Amino acid sequence: MVSFFIVLFSFFFLSIHVSTTDTISADSTLSGDQTIFSSGGTFKMGFFQPGNSKNFYIGMWYQQLPVQTVVWVANRDKPVSDKNTAVLKISNGNLVLLEGNxxxxxxxxxxxxxxxxLDAVLQDDGNLVLRDDSGSVLWQSFDHLGDTWLPGAKIRYDKRTKKSQRLTSWTSLEDPSPGLFSLELDESTAYKILWNGSTQYWSSGPWNNKSKLFDSVPEMRLNYIFKYSFFSNATESYFTYSMYDPRNISRLVMDVSGQVKQLSWLNNNDQWNLFWSQPRQQCQVYAYCGSFGxxxxxxxxxxxxxxxFRPDSQKDWDLMDYSAGCVxxxxxxxxRGVINQFMxxxxxxxxxxxxxxxxxxxSICGSTCLGNCSCMAYAHDESSNRCLMWTNDVLNLHQxxxxxxxxxTLYLRLSASDMPNSSSSGKSNKAMILARF
Structure with missing residues (x-):
């Protein structure tokens, strides 16, 4: 009986030791339901499934919050199907994720x-650090951000390579793979949001050294929650922030909505509170609704x-991923003989x-679009008599x-069978009559 309790106590002690460690060492692994915790208990790391997804990812999230909020994902574009046959470990000088038999x-x-x-340590600021035997940092997750910017992390612009670190949105609420929206610092010391890595639709404006803020982010004025810091020298520029009260929990996210959002946790309500977001209006996000949306x-x-038109993927639309648009x-x-009209x-x-x-x-503008098989829509600028045409996709349309x-008024090409039963009067009706073979 004494031996039984010794074994039981040893097992219990071992379980506590394993479950509270913040380190993946050279002789340990992470698999299945195993997790590690940061030393102060703020963050937890292990395998997780976003929403109703069947895929598994290695990521980290806040340990003490009732709502699982993931702040970093390792294999965001390469999920695994079985967490029990997948393993995260130190191998050949790297932290690696392996899957299957x-x-x-x-x-x-x-x-x-x-x-x-030598080991990988999950720090209490949410930074996963890979160290050698001298304790020197070889790699850190703060240099490989996903969609979340935590206090203490930096988003840099390298003046030598002309490249910037990016925050990149998830594709959808259940898919952490890189989406279409990203935030980066440019050479003018302004933060900008891009669609598809190229089209800019919001900018913070350059950093103002006198007022110590970005001119287009008024929420930075008279702020007693966040402490902002901007640094620039001959080789790099970067911006970072911290909390005046480290007990407050906050994160900045490049959201699936295409908006960058600063969120703070409200303990009294057990929920995230939106501190500010940009662009302020959802429809200011470029191509948010995809083609023909x-x-x-x-x-x-x-x-x-x-x-x-209908959603190209109703499942994606249900998850707030409208990028595929409509068909x-x-x-x-x-x-010849087929009737098309313009709505x-x-x-x-x-x-x-x-x-x-x-x-x-x-009238000639409408007839010309009709005669061009790739013309999907047209508009006529009355002030200049310009004929505007859209070929292939109609993108970034706002009501x-x-x-x-x-x-x-935009005139959209449709099959006659898809036209509404009732038609508008006047010029709009004239356009529909014109657009026939």
Missing amino acids: NQTPVWSTGLNSSSAA ICNEKSQPFCQCLHG GKTELQCS PLTNVKLPDNFEVWGITSF LEKDNSEGN
């Missing part, structure tokens, strides 16, 4: 250093498919990716209020 490589820290990694600030959800319910035919979309902000066909009348002076 064949231990197929999935993810690695990718070091080619002559110094071999329209964004409307007055509707819920913000995105709808245009009449005659036509009826495939358009472009041949007027009134009070809209015209998409950006138009081509100027020329200076001409409204505006009726009294908005920026509102225009």
Whole structure:
């Protein structure tokens, strides 16, 4: 009986020791339901499944919050299907993730250093650090950010390589693979948000050394929660922030919505509170609703498919991933005898990716678009008589209020069978009659 209690106590002590460690050492692994904790108990690391996804990822999240909030993912674009046959360990001087009976490589820290990694430590600031036997840092997760920017981390611009670190959104709430929206620091010392790595749709404005803030982020003024710091020398620039009260929990996220959001945890309500976000309006996010989708600030959800179109993937739309946009319910035919018409979309902000066909009348503009099989929509600028055409995709379309002076009419090409039963009068009706073979 004494031996039994000794064994039981030893097992209990070992379990406590394993479950509270913050380190993956050279002779230990992480697999299945095993986890490690940061020394102060703020963060936890292990395998997780986002939402209802069947995939597993190695990531870290806040340990003490009732809502699992993931702040970093290692294998964000290479999930594993079985956490029990996957293992995270130190191998050949790197931290690696292997999967299956064949231990197929999935993810690695990718070091080619002559110094071999001794262990990986999860720090209480949310930084995963790979160290050698002297304690020197060989690799850290703060240099490989995902969608979350924690206090103490930096987003840098390297003046020598002309490259910037990026925060990149998840693809959807259940898919942490890199999405279309990213935040980076540019050479002008301004933060900007990009769509698809190229199209800028928001900027913080350059750093103002006198006022110690970004001019286009007024929330930084008279702020008693966050302490901001900007640094620049001949080789790099970076921005970081910390909390005046380290007991407060906050994170900055490049969200799946395409907005950058600063969130703080409210203990009294057990939920995240939005401190600020940019762009402020959802429809200011470039191409948020994908091709042939329209964004409307007055509707819920913000995105709808245009009449005659449906979501390319309803599952993705349900997860707030609208990037695939919409597809036509009826495939358009472009041949003699087939009737196509144009449906007027009134009070809209015209998409950006138009081509100027020329200076001409409204009727000739519509006829020209009809005769071009790749023309999906057109608009006529009355002030200049310009004929604007959209070929292939209609992207970044916004529905505006009726009294908005920026509102225009876009004429969308549809099969006659997809046209609404009722038609508008006047000029819009004329356009539909014109657009027939």
